[in-house]
Amino acid sequence: MAGSTVNFVRAQPVVAAAVAVATIGVATILGAYYFQYVLGYRPCPLCLEQRFAYYFAIPLAAMILLGVTVGSSRKVMLLALLAIVAVMLWNAGLGAYHSGVEWHWWPGPQDCSGATPNFGAGGSLIDQINRTRVVRCDEAAWRFLGLSLAGYNVLISLLLAAIAACGARALFRQKDASSSND
Numbered sequence: 001m002a003g004s005t006v007n008f009v010r011a012q013p014v015v016a017a018a019v020a021v022a023t024i025g026v027a028t029i030l031g032a033y034y035f036q037y038v039l040g041y042r043p044c045p046l047c048l049e050q051r052f053a054y055y056f057a058i059p060l061a062a063m064i065l066l067g068v069t070v071g072s073s074r075k076v077m078l079l080a081l082l083a084i085v086a087v088m089l090w091n092a093g094l095g096a097y098h099s100g101v102e103w104h105w106w107p108g109p110q111d112c113s114g115a116t117p118n119f120g121a122g123g124s125l126i127d128q129i130n131r132t133r134v135v136r137c138d139e140a141a142w143r144f145l146g147l148s149l150a151g152y153n154v155l156i157s158l159l160l161a162a163i164a165a166c167g168a169r170a171l172f173r174q175k176d177a178s179s180s181n182d
Contacts, residue, residue, distance in 0.1 A: 013174075014077060015068055017167025021084055021160050022061035025054045028156050035149065041141040045109065046098040050153050053091035057084045057160065074171055081168035088161035095157060098150035 035041045064080050100106050
């Protein structure tokens, strides 16, 4: 089975890259939803912002697959793969920034890591505000092997950027090979 997978990747690198980006992206988002809805870890604003790259890359990878089946131009598919590379590199940077905020290496955004104001005693509205738990960006809700979810997002985003870059490289080389044969 491993041999047939390697042969498929060599024969169809763009398809393999798009399938890998879509599959790993969906698994990552499902994992985030699992942590949020099943385990009860509420995401902070930076966590939610890091999901946007996946919301962009997954449908784009699916459109690349569609483009391969309908015979889209190489330029369009190359641009789509490069867009995935760019958005995943941006997301890796955002995840690294978030990890640094969690480790208190630098300050985070004020809306999720600044000081919580003391509203003091008062009516029931004030009591409700005081009981509301603010999800802070500078507190890692979960760590495994020293990495928080933001740290794992950096690794996954870099992996997806590398996969998309390999697909783009193969597509670019394929174009060069076809133009030299003409």
